[in-house]
Amino acid sequence: MTNWGGTNTDNETIQQCFPNNNLSCTKNVKPGAEYIFVYIFISTVSVFTVFLNLLVIISITHFKQLHTPTNVLIFSLAVADLIVGLILMPVQGIKLIEPCWYFGEIFCSIFPLIFYVVVTASLGNLIIISVDRYIAVNDPLRYPVRVNINRAVFSIVVNWVFCCIYSFVLLYESILHPESNHTCIGECTLFIKLGYIITDVILTLVTPCCLIISLYIKICFVAKHQAEHINLLLARKAKSEKKAARTLGFVVMVYLLCWIPYYIAALTLGQDTGDSLVINIMYWILCMNSCLNPLIYAMFYRWFRISAKYILTLKIFEPSSEYLNLFIQEK
Template sequence: MSNRGLTNINYQTIQYCFPNNNLSCTRSIRPEVEYIIVYIFIAVTSVFTVFLNLLVIISISHFKQLHTPTNVLIFSLAVADLIAGLILMPVQGMKLIEPCWYFGEIFCSIFPLILYVVLTASLGNMIIISVDRYIAVNDPLRYPIRVNNYRAIVSIVVNWLFSFIYIFYLLYEFLLYPEMNHTCIGECILSVKFENTILDSIVCLVAPCCIIIPLYVKICFVAKRQAKHLNSVTDKKAKSEKKATRTLGIVVLVYLLCWMPCYLTSLSLGQNENHSLIINVMDWIICMNSGMNPIIYAMFYRWFRLSAKYILTLKIFEPSSEYLNLFPEEK
């Protein structure tokens, strides 16, 4: 088998993923400029996502004022987004342009598990955030009693455990017998039963929409009614909760807009290998959502802009920096 590759009738060079292996898959060679553009885009997007979510994680971890149940949920979401930036986006991005899999069979089995556990956990975080915002707006007087940091942490742990168990169940056969779907070395194709795809669409698309959309519709009605009864003495807390609700509502909406095309594509195209590029693009769009959340925080949360400023200017290393005021208007 020649290492120099083959040439088809359209004069497109065909090479082998592993030239010295007779069982290797083949790969078509793209223009070098295309590789450079895609890899630069992947690198910049991944670094950008990791950097911004690290700012969120450090901010909420370090500053005492941010140790609230809502921010604990944002912390969990930022951790999922950080994993997406570190692992999922680089690999998923490479799959867009590189037909060969160079990371070995073990990682071929593990990567889909990591990918879908993180995405499912992110969706679970969105549902919990929606419930949190509903309680905060609909029952503000009892919110501190009904929602606290301990309950937020428990809900996060349950969410991640459920995500792992659920995805392990869906990918059980693929994880145990990955070689069943491989026809040559250098191939990594995820194959899921159609009935599992239907189940996943119900659990991760239909059910979340049936929970999140009615909650935010109810929140909008309640917030509009409350706005008529606010006064300058008592409205600071209510305005703060409404602003947080609006911001997190945008986060949830953007996430669903990124999430829905993936499931609609999977249902319409199935697991057809000829449509693998389209499915990879849909997965990449979901991963890119991980870099959007901190941008939304920066646009609507002054505390995030201030905490990022303190972090980047290294003020967090000063004594008692964890007690710096991130809400100066409340002084």
């Protein structure tokens, strides 16, 4: 960058983020068509993410058949994905294309905390779901006794509280002293020490990944054994549980595929810098996972497709609609 109002070699005009402030950062103004295209894409994906996750949330809360411990965990995951669509996607998308931060110093401190709380809570939900599926397949007869809605809700509360504490500890310095990494007004930079990033990789990638993969491997072996050695009724039950485990296993796989590029980039750069284009792109990939989860449910869960149809056709406003049978077409 050269002058405050100059032009670079790419025909991008250089301006101040806040023209009336001498301490303002500078920005490259890109062609209008590029801005319009990116903003349309961000808006579309954000609205689509909110819409799909609202369908999941309304389905699980409205229909009595879906009031199960597993679906309560899916509900928690959908709430996290809804927050991503409402807050994280729009802001992260703007950070991707706008070099200036226009949301103020306070939100600059809070936004990384919201981001880390939501994404780590999603991971925690997936771990709990994996444990739930393992119990359902490994001990199907005692599953209703060992797992109930109250215990599922308790595990969700513990998960969210832990994620809030963990994220605050990880981002402690950036939250309390956001200005320490800023060189001008209109900048919002997140800096995390390499040691914290390595710790974060171990706690939120390596350990959960090993735990989840080992649980799903055991689920596959147990389900196969049950199919070969138990009676027809329990075999059908095991087949159903295996199908549910496979679906949620696919959700976990997609989640990890969205996480891994971020950690590779963060470790390669040596630090997590909020103004890095690469890191911002990796953040956006993480956010995209929240849009993919409901699509996975639509592909694998017939009940979600049926409930979405009832919601979109406004049948949920009919008397006793909460008792509609969502599994009538299930095989």
